[in-house]
Amino acid sequence: MVRPYAVTRGRTGTxxxxxxxxxxxxxxxxxxxxxxxxxxxxxxxxxxxxxxLSVAEIAAExxxxxxxxxxxxxxxxxxxxxxxxxPVPPALLPDEQILREVINGLRAL
Numbered sequence: 001m002v003r004p005y006a007v008t009r010g011r012t013g014t015x016x017x018x019x020x021x022x023x024x025x026x027x028x029x030x031x032x033x034x035x036x037x038x039x040x041x042x043x044x045x046x047x048x049x050x051x052x053l054s055v056a057e058i059a060a061e062x063x064x065x066x067x068x069x070x071x072x073x074x075x076x077x078x079x080x081x082x083x084x085x086x087p088v089p090p091a092l093l094p095d096e097q098i099l100r101e102v103i104n105g106l107r108a109l
Contacts, residue, residue: 024052024085
């Protein structure tokens with residue numbers, strides 16, 4: 001077993017990049033090309049090649065603490081190996097009243 005601080009080389013954060021728990025991560029490494037990453041990052045890339053996963057799902061799948069996964073994802077983003085789908089800010093979501101009216105309208109059909 002490798003200690004989490006050894007996996008991140010003692011780093012506890014990324015340079016200016018924070019990953020939301022529900023941000024969707026997708027691998028964007030061309031097939032046949034091996035990026036210069038460690039074994040933990042390679043495992044993350046393998047998981048994300050099948051389809052987008054949230055940061056929380058990745059942490060659960062690789063069985064590493066969330067902080068460690070965020071540092072590893074920051075490294076992958078810096079190497080242009082992943083694409084991050086940001087969650088929609090709550091201010092841009094539709095109003096709850098509009099959604100209720102849509103649901104009621106659908107029920108009326």
